[in-house]
Amino acid sequence: MSEVSGAAVSAATTGGDLLGASASSLTERFQAAFMPNYGVPPAVLVRGEGCHVWDADGRRYLDLIAGIAVSSLGHGHPALVRAVSDQAAVLAHSSNLFINEPEVLLAERLLGLLKAPARVFLANSGTEANEAALKLALKHAKTTGRTYFVAAENGFHGRTLGALSLTGKASIRDQFGPFPLDVRFVPYGDADALKQAVTPDCAAVFLEPTQGEAGVVPPPAGYFTAAREICDATGALLVLDEIQSAIGRTGHWFAHQNDGILPDVLTLAKGLGGGLPIGACVGIGDAATLFAKGDHGSTFGGNPVAAAAALAVLTTIERDGLLGHVREAGRRLAEGIAAVDHPLLAGVRGRGLWLAAVLAGDRAADVQAAAQRAGFLVNAVQPDAVRLAPPLVIGLDDIDSFLAAFPAILSEVAA
Template identity: 70%
Template sequence: MSSKSLQARYEAAFMPNYGVPPTVLVSGEGCVVRDADGESYLDLIGGIAVTSLGHGHRGLTAAIAEQAGSIAHTSNLFVNEPEIELAEELLSLLGGDARVFLSNSGTEANECALKMAIKFGKQHGRTYFVAAENGFHGRSMGALSLTGKAAIREPFGPFAADVRFVPFGDAEALRAAVGPECAAVFLEPTQGEGGVVPAPEGYFKAVREICTDAGALLVLDEIQSAIGRSGAWFAHQLEDIRPDILTLAKGLGGGLPIGACVGFGSAATIFAKGDHGSTFGGNPVSAAAALCVLKTIASDGLLGHARTLGEQWAAELAAVGHPLLLGVRGRGLWIGLVLDGAHAGAVQEAAKAAGFLVNAVQPDVVRLAPPLIITAEQARSFTAALPGILDSASPQE
């Protein structure tokens, strides 16, 4: 069926919270996807930093099919081997004394982290939390209470949690906010939905020190930044710090829904039996997919590829001389194109017309988060097309 007919059916069947997406995707191979009208695009969104190995990856599809043909679901009433193997693999990559909880999404991982922080706070007489302005942690009520974007947060308040927001990257503002009654600080190593905004150098070492001195938990939301996206397994490893709680999702499953919350040290045993749970968390098919993603990233050298190509691509994009492009920021294969004004929507449309899918993550920022397997040639094809895309998106005099 055509895109137009499928979009009409979509609009009639679904709630209007997404509107009607402008593109109907039906298939993909590697970094290329095709729509219902037969048009092909270079996918530079990657399902919002999810499709780590691209589309139709043979190893990933085989792992999914094999596990689905064996046992597809067990619930948390029973143990399945893939979930154990996945937890063990994550712990081996993280190092140190830690424990894992598996969920179905990043929002659920953050809900788990918040419950851990609440229990910790009750145990130690701590009553409030600190998070960053413009941060994003999810849309369920607990995660939303930590999200510092007023436009999506305020319509659904008030919230049960007392959360105080400080400017991202301002260590002194954080120090002033984190007192003896603060239970936990929730931060992203790089603000993804905020526009791919990295923290200033040295910020997270200061954050770790502030939390340690105050006795508050440091919770790092690596829903977007982990599993190679930033050029390391976990972005906090690039900062040479360790959180008390870590949340993961997106790229972990390579396209299947999965999330994880990891507690370190004493935080690993905050929960007691019955404190938390998930019917689908630890699903063996999703766990098998995640294991395949981790093993393939390691065997194919995709961490180094993300670092090297990401640096090269960012430099080449920054060298594009165009009045609409103010700068380029990010880390690894996670890049924000900063524009001179609220033109991101127009750039997204012009890029699609030129055969590229990008994401207008903020009015003045376009996000690139392609599969980690993207080639240098594919990256350069976008760079070469960018001046024309920006010309098409430029306001007409």
């Protein structure tokens, strides 16, 4: 082992300064080296174990963000470490010019979980999965003479120009327009508005089963049943963006299973890789074969290391009964938050281990900062909403520790 790699391992083991660099030094160097699009993040993390992470000053936090619903198995899970290490030692990359076994196994596994005739395209991120879905929808539009798309207000589908054209958040969208696509936005959850907007000229409807970046906003009962019926009646594709919501996050493999429907196109990412970058676009039924040879591609998509990581995630979720655990732990967390009597707390919403504590005012950033001081990492996803998306393996005792501390966190902010 080299001196440098040995120092890195030592620092990671102790939770101390990575390679001797302090948090303040790394923060200054971050500002000097990176574009300012992220601002300055509030902590320098150097190590994770289970559902906890440590910063460069040795402070431990309960991770209730999981890398934005990514770290499904927490940090350093043996199954994930073993899968990534073993695969990297055998074959780390092949490109799309050749077949590798992990990508085939992963695609087959996803189709088995869907229990529907389908085909998979593997990519590297959620945005890329949605770009693939958009290209499928564009090909459907060209072959059927359809001219426009429908998406939801406040929806989020990614930052690339194609995905951004479907994103209904003016604050991140408008400065990069105009966009080449005709996208018509409707209020999320309003089935009547959706029915009026979707005609036989509509190529596809893009929706999230729960709006994540809007503040973990679930749909009203029956909304996705209506969306499926509307698309069936008009011939539009129903595309469900499950970048955040799938792979057990709501207590089901896929969030649309909460509503008993099946989309025409499904996009996945985040929790699928457990920390490794991966995305997937799944075409179901006729949408499975819309692409012809050369229509789309990705150099890194189907990377064997990322595919091996995703297989480890899926295997562990099934083997350890994590879907049931997510439902139980999610109920405990949601009911615990709802039971907090505090003037700053307006309620809680969401499904499974994907919740938002809704505030009575725009104090989410302050709550996030106070929670960090108390040893908990949460996310101010909207000015009045704090997102909680912990690893799926979080223990009930960890949930109870947060619930015990939450009233004091709110009182610190209110004071």
